[in-house]
Amino acid sequence: MKKYYLGLLIMSVSTLQSQKFPDLKTPIAEKQDHVREIHGDKVNDPYYWMIDYFKKGKDSTKVVDYLKAENMYWQGMMKDTEPFRDKLFQEMKARIKEKDESVPTFKNGYYYYTRTETGKQYFKYCRKKGNLNAPEEIILDVDQLAEGHSYYSATGFSISPDNTKIIYGVDDVSRRQYKLFLKDLSTGKTTDLGIKNTGGDATWANDNKTIYYTENNPVTLLSEKIKRHTLGTDPAKDVVVYEEKDKSNYIGVGKSKNEKFIMIYSSATTSSEVRYLDANTPNDIFKVFQPRMKNVLYDVTPLEDKFLITTNKDALNFKVMETPLDKTGVENWKDFIPHRKDVLMEGISEFKNYLVFSERQNGLSQLVIYDRKTGKKEFLKFDEPVYTVSPSGNPEYNTDNFRFGYTSLITPSSQYEQDLKTGKRALLKQQEVLGGYDKKNYISERLFATAKDGTKIPISIVYKKGFKKDGNSPVLLYAYGSYGNSMNATFSSTRLSLLDRGFAFAIAHIRGGQEMGRQWYEDGKMMKKKNTFTDFIDAGEYLVKEKYTSPKHLYAQGGSAGGLLMGAIANMSPGLWNGVISQVPFVDVVNTMLDESIPLTTNEYDEWGNPNNKEAYFYMKSYSPYENIEKKSYPNILVTTGLHDSQVQYFEPAKWVAKLRDMKTDKNVLLLKTDMDYGHGGASGRFDYLKDLALVYAFMFKLEGINQ
Template identity: 70%
Template sequence: MHKNWNYMIIIGAMAISCSDKMTKNTASWPTATAPIAEKKMHNRIIHGDTIADDYYWMNDYFKKGPDSAEVIAYLEAENSYTSAMLQDTEKFQEVLFHEMKGRIKEKDESVPYLKNGYYYYSRTEEGKQYYKFCRKKGSLDAPEEILLDVDDMAEGYAYYAASGFSISPDNKLLAFGVDTVSRREYTIYVKNLETGELLPDKIDRTSGGTTWANDNKTLFYTAKNPVTLLSEKIRRYTLGLGAGGDVVVYEEKDNTNYIGVGKSKNGKHIMIYSGGTLSSEVHLLDADHPNGVFKVFQPRMKEVLYSVTALADRFLILTNDGAKNFQVMECPLDKTDKEHWKEFIPHREDVLVSDIDEFKDYIVISERKNGLTQMAVRSLKDGHQHYLDFGEAAYTVYPSTNVEYNTDMVRYGYTSLVTPSSTFDYNMNTKEKTLRKQQEIVGGYDADHYVTERLFATVADGTQVPISLVYKKGFPKNGNSPLLLYGYGSYGMSMDPTFNSSRLSLLDRGFAYAIAHIRGGEEMGRQWYEDGKMMNKKNTFTDFIDCANYLISQKYTSSDHLYAQGGSAGGLLMGAVINMAPELWNGVIAQVPFVDVVNTMLDETIPLTTNEYDEWGNPNEQAAYAYMKSYSPYENIEAKAYPNLLVTTGLHDSQVQYFEPAKWVAKLREIKQGNQVILFKTDMSYGHGGASGRFDYLKDVALNYAFLFKLEGITE
């Protein structure tokens, strides 16, 4: 067994108070000695700048280097330390887990959707972690056909994800992807739905999804690079031909782009999409002739994004060409170059157009205005347009499963911080809406017992940043209440207010929960994103800090009771704000945090790195390097008191490798001052998204909540 005395953990029998003048923490922790990672000399030299990186060796497990065993020993020692420090919360964690699990309806069924003569749905059974994917022919009263029993398929696996279910046009075959490692690298299988047997065809290292041509035997899929995990090729696979029927039909030469393949809803076109942060390109193929040659819709243009929607008589193009918040253009089916594009829906300064859902007689346009999502229905016959009304201050609405082209019905999802996820069918002709299902909270839930607010914080440069907030009625706004502030702020991903039944365990124990809609997301339009990326990235961090100060000034909380949480790029946010304003937070949860920005962006062998250049910059360029270095959490640790930290990661994470948080924690332990705790937990079986079962992930939530409750002195 590998031993390193630096990693030995000493647990005392007595608890000590870690309260002192350098930290707010009043929790009592066991007298455990944290692991001290070994330092090994490694210098990074670039642009004439030499930086010592004593924990660089921690990437050896990923790189299959000589220190692999020592890396695992260190991660396991950290896990043991975290368990020891939270040992007195184990029973409480168990209570929280069963409390949250108890709100989930174990025997449940999704709202069926109709596609090509069959109703498809998934259902869950009591005590089962996964689900069954089913269908019924022609009527919901017809006999059930179980297409995939994922509960059975997942037996014996620590992690199991089935994805990309795709039915052939003749309804006889099902293609699907399986990942048993949690690196988002799927093997595709094909099942004969008439015999129940798997075909011998098997395709490895894919994104998981497939697109059928209309001949019922040809599949298009996205192949991944085995090292970088980049989606770099679209391949055509013909069933029954094995390797001889597996042909590359498109190869992406720009390693900053992601690619994918799909099919138009009307079934006429196979579409390849290649896109990065700044530009994109679409290729088309007649779905009736899969062996044909893909045609470029419009060659990629510098700093122009576009996507294509196929109607019966024309194409619609959603583009930011000369339109910051995107506009919709149209062109003939046989003349797709930009010179033939004509305005269909004009650009608006105050409205971001984000998506189009097409139907035979209507299109549904997804938009954002004043930071809120909205849906517009537009008739293709007369051009008349109307909006759906929702009547809440802060909410989220989105198109749901809409696979039928010849229908007047659009299905959408609706939720808010106090409204459980709801599925509606809306008749675009009669304007009638029908609630098909609302998430049932077992044990009862009354939205009237909770309050949601929408606030605006004025940040340093005068910008007003929205904050969505929820708490239980009676929450005292006296500056002494605990509040958890969540943020992300990257990739133009908007953190919309949604319901979470697990969150009730936090609210019912006196916490408020808030989302800071900071720049780097797209809540307030495309400019909101551009003002929080590349050389504007620091706006994301200062926005979050200013939102926190605003909540304190309005007496929702105080720095003694304020907590922050973020994951992935939101973990970068956590690392940056504790460097910039460590005194603001009593505790911070950083999940799978992207905290070693410069070193990761310099290493093109790390999965997905080159795809990120348009988001963070390319540190091989001196200006980008200097700016990135000025905020990267790992680079900017100082000898000062940091808040209490809970850091989590997954050994098999493909998005943010385990060694980023491992190095960060080790360096924090070395340099920080004060008695505040740093807890680090690596899940040795999972990746970026955590556990795959529908209940197992709640154990991680219980751990997070136990950490917060311990710091607040809440014990039940």
């Protein structure tokens, strides 16, 4: 297929002018008085009625009509970019290898892999018995299953221990509520198990007929129960083996890698608890590994001779402890890998003869091989200044081969296999960028901005050679900054459409993530949440000071909790950005956290605080984007959401945009795009999301005067 623009010379945007948007009448949302009163504080919320579609209230139709009016408005405002957006879509799609195949993964006698076909949106899940020359067996043809659905997600593929059956989950609404299906791999017959509102996956006991699954509340979407189902029985009679009473906890069930234990996990942000059961005796009662301890998280890794525990007990950055198989209480735990102040322990990949520890030091991920017989450690080394490395595809316990993924801002995703015994490493597959890609034409850097309190904020940045640091080049700054989720530097073939047109792309590794250790997260949550926002602003100001860009050419992007970040920085420092892209944004913090009927609200108390607490309420109110809109100028803003979003409900961005329209004093562009078919993650097909990305790029390009 034809490849566009990879050889394009870097443009000087200083001579370009922003293209004009048409003078269209903006949608005006109706106001209805709705007073919130708590802690002696009265607040009128004139757009509260927009919750009615979610609540099935009297104004449901009016809500949909308003969202449609906003859709018509953004389409009119961006009408002239349609040909360019189509070109961007085709350009990005042309870089993707349509007919492709994943690296086969060996488990229990079979090689498993997925493959995609030209022109198809989804994939086929396949296997071969014994060796890669064996005949292919298509286990699931997701392309075929998705026919007739505007959204289709198949997940949680779980093969029975005897290799004869698969259970998988299907969501065709985009609410992340999955129905479970069983397919008999010997006959090809598929059965709807009649089990719905699940997390999407099932865990097999070793008898090949008993499964465990997580059941969610159909309204709040909270994971509430772990159930046991026996194939061939009525799901209405499924046994509840664990019920979560604390609404701040997430729960789940899984199987140990050595196939010996079924594990139930219950975890909030600050504490966790594990239950376990011999996988050979599925009807027994689960045992508590160690009762929940205040402010202590722990995760369990079963080996054949002991349990390993990754925990933050007396260890801010986590450490690894060990305990006998028959003595799991905390009084028996002993240090295995002691706590280190400068290293965050993130996880363990266990094998019969080796362990591989996933760690993070100085903001970079690292892998450490540990020989279980000798205790010798080996660090895997890499050359680039900014990169990401992580375990990838290691389901087999009895092997000395370890697979890991490697990528950077300029290196396409690569999968390696290393012989843990000899140290020999082989590249199994690297993402192919069609049309030609040469990493030598791009430069990545690691920068450090200084926050107002003196903290050094890492910034990862990439641009094409020829990028001028004269203050006139455009930069897109991205961040998330919540839940301890670290934003890793990874390659994106679609991003080339930005870089090849003169943009630099940067990631601000702000507090609220965990890039610089657990304290980095602690300093960006709850009553320290504002550090997240000021860190991002400080990163933007640093890029301006160092002449990477200027406020006329600086753009900000974030989604979900990162969308909250976008709303906050637009309020706090509106003059720093020419454009802000806020995707599925969590911008109505106080109202959402006060309403326990809204999905996942109670799970979030340890992250944001509980506004029923007076101190937490007023702190939240002081930064919540919706609460802090003022009569002043705002940057150009593009907001996206999904009507069926289960994570951040559509009414948060809708209310935010309506209030911004009413209050802002500028003539900058404000667009709200609501996808009426999808939810939090957008389109399910592997190409459809590119259309949304093309819109985001076209929005910035239009503001920069770039039209080809």
